[in-house]
Amino acid sequence: MQIAITGTGSYIPETVVENQDFEKHEFLNSDGSSFKHDNPVIIEKFKAITGIGERRYVAKNLNTSDIAFLAAERAIADAGIDKEDLNYIILAHNFGDVAYGQSQGDTLPSLATRVKHHLRIKNPKCVAYDLIFGCPGWIEGVNQANAFIKSGMAKKCLVIGAETLSRIVDPYDRDSMIYSDGAGATIIEAKENAGQILSCASATYAHDEAFLLFFGKSYKSPSDATRADRQENTKYIKMYGRKIYEFAVTYVPQAMDDCLKDSGVSIADIKKIFIHQANEKMDEAIVKRFYGLYDMEMPEGIMPMNIGKLGNSSVATIPTLFDMVRNGKLENQSIQKGDVVIFASVGAGMNINAIVYRV
Known part of the structure; x- marks a missing residue:
């Protein structure tokens, strides 16, 4: 099936x-x-x-x-x-x-x-x-x-x-x-x-990493009672950016590798990697390190990106990116029937996952 x-x-x-x-x-x-x-x-x-x-x-x-x-x-x-x-x-x-x-x-x-x-x-x-x-x-x-x-x-x-x-x-x-x-x-x-989902991988790192993304107070100190009341009860998305970068480039490539090995597909057959659009430099570092596990250079054009125009929309980045490439809406990027691609992401939790998929 x-x-x-x-x-x-x-x-x-x-x-x-x-x-x-x-x-x-x-x-x-x-x-x-x-x-x-x-x-x-x-x-x-x-x-x-x-x-x-x-x-x-x-x-x-x-x-x-x-x-x-x-x-x-x-x-x-x-x-x-x-x-x-x-x-x-x-x-x-x-x-x-x-x-x-x-x-x-x-x-x-x-x-x-x-x-x-x-x-x-x-x-x-x-x-x-x-x-x-x-x-x-x-x-x-x-x-x-x-x-x-x-x-x-x-x-x-x-x-x-x-x-x-x-x-x-x-x-x-x-x-x-x-x-x-x-x-x-x-x-x-x-x-x-x-098409066919060939393999999946998921992991949660919560021992020391659980709160690298969290809800926190504003960086602006309240200047009056009204503002103080509002800000004391309002939390915002916060993160330890450098620590997340180090975590991601350490663990995501290995999760991608584990998933690829489970799929039975050669890394040479991967046509595209749809990675969570979190940060262009971080995403490039993850994919380069993944190919480095095989002593290979990151192939040109392997990683479609739309973060430059759309920013980081969290859970929406990969499905919107895949939809755009699948329908020819991202310049110089396309996929064909039979192509093997990898989906990979990292985020709050700290959670990591990947899928190897044949289009």
């Missing part, structure tokens, strides 16, 4: 926020002190490291479950299936629906349930649930869908990665420039001659 990705769809927000839009921001160190460089220099260095020149934010009237639904509609149409035949809807996110101007995430009911409601699916045996797994959430959802189908519990699954990170960033943290919004969806089903 071949388990394949038979449909893809994505939602890329229309609002473009360019790097220069941050030039008047007040960026602070974690202790609240000012940087010694002015913003143009900070932004230039940021661009050199991350590769990000612009990112996308959702419109004020949309939320994570809304854009997840829009991506899901497109994936269902692309696969040409009846939505009532879906056995599972797995929605990977991290913060729930955070309404514009609010700080509290809403996950009651689950976002997957909301997507099922928006799709107007009547079948009660279509089970909808959320998956919280950090940035590797979409890959983990595909791994679970693969397991459900292999076990006979399902025939068709909808796996979505969606996030609106723009609503949980601290505007005084320069890392806020990394994050963006987006949604990507895929249909996973057993179908002959449509």
Whole structure:
């Protein structure tokens, strides 16, 4: 039985926020002190490291479950299936629906349930649930869908990665420039001659690494009682960037290698690596180290990137990137039927996973 990705769809927000839009921001160190460089220099260095020149934010009237639904509609149409035949809807996110101007995430009911409601699916045996797994959430959802189908519990699954990170960033943290919004969806089903998941790998490192990404207070100290009350009760996404970089380049290449060995495919047969769009320099270092395990140079064009235009949308980066390449929407990048590709991600938890897939 071949388990394949038979449909893809994505939602890329229309609002473009360019790097220069941050030039008047007040960026602070974690202790609240000012940087010694002015913003143009900070932004230039940021661009050199991350590769990000612009990112996308959702419109004020949309939320994570809304854009997840829009991506899901497109994936269902692309696969040409009846939505009532879906056995599972797995929605990977991290913060729930955070309404514009609010700080509290809403996950009651689950976002997957909301997507099922928006799709107007009547079948009660279509089970909808959320998956919280950090940035590797979409890959983990595909791994679970693969397991459900292999076990006979399902025939068709909808796996979505969606996030609106723009609503949980601290505007005084320069890392806020990394994050963006987006949604990507895929249909996973057993179908002959449509592709095949060859192997999967997942791991959680939580002994010393659990809180490398966390929720923390703003870097801006409150200046009055009203502001103090608001900031004491508001947390934002925070991270230890250098430690995450070191963790990722150490452990992700090995997870990719383990997954590749389980697949029985030669590294010479890999056509593309779809890696979580977290940071251009880090992603390049991961892939170079992966090929270094085989005493090989990283092949030119092996790693499609859209982070420069779309930023880091967490669980949405890989499914939106795959959808773009699959449909010829990324310049100088394409895949053909029969190509073998790797999906790989790292994120909060700290979680790592990978899939070797034959298109």
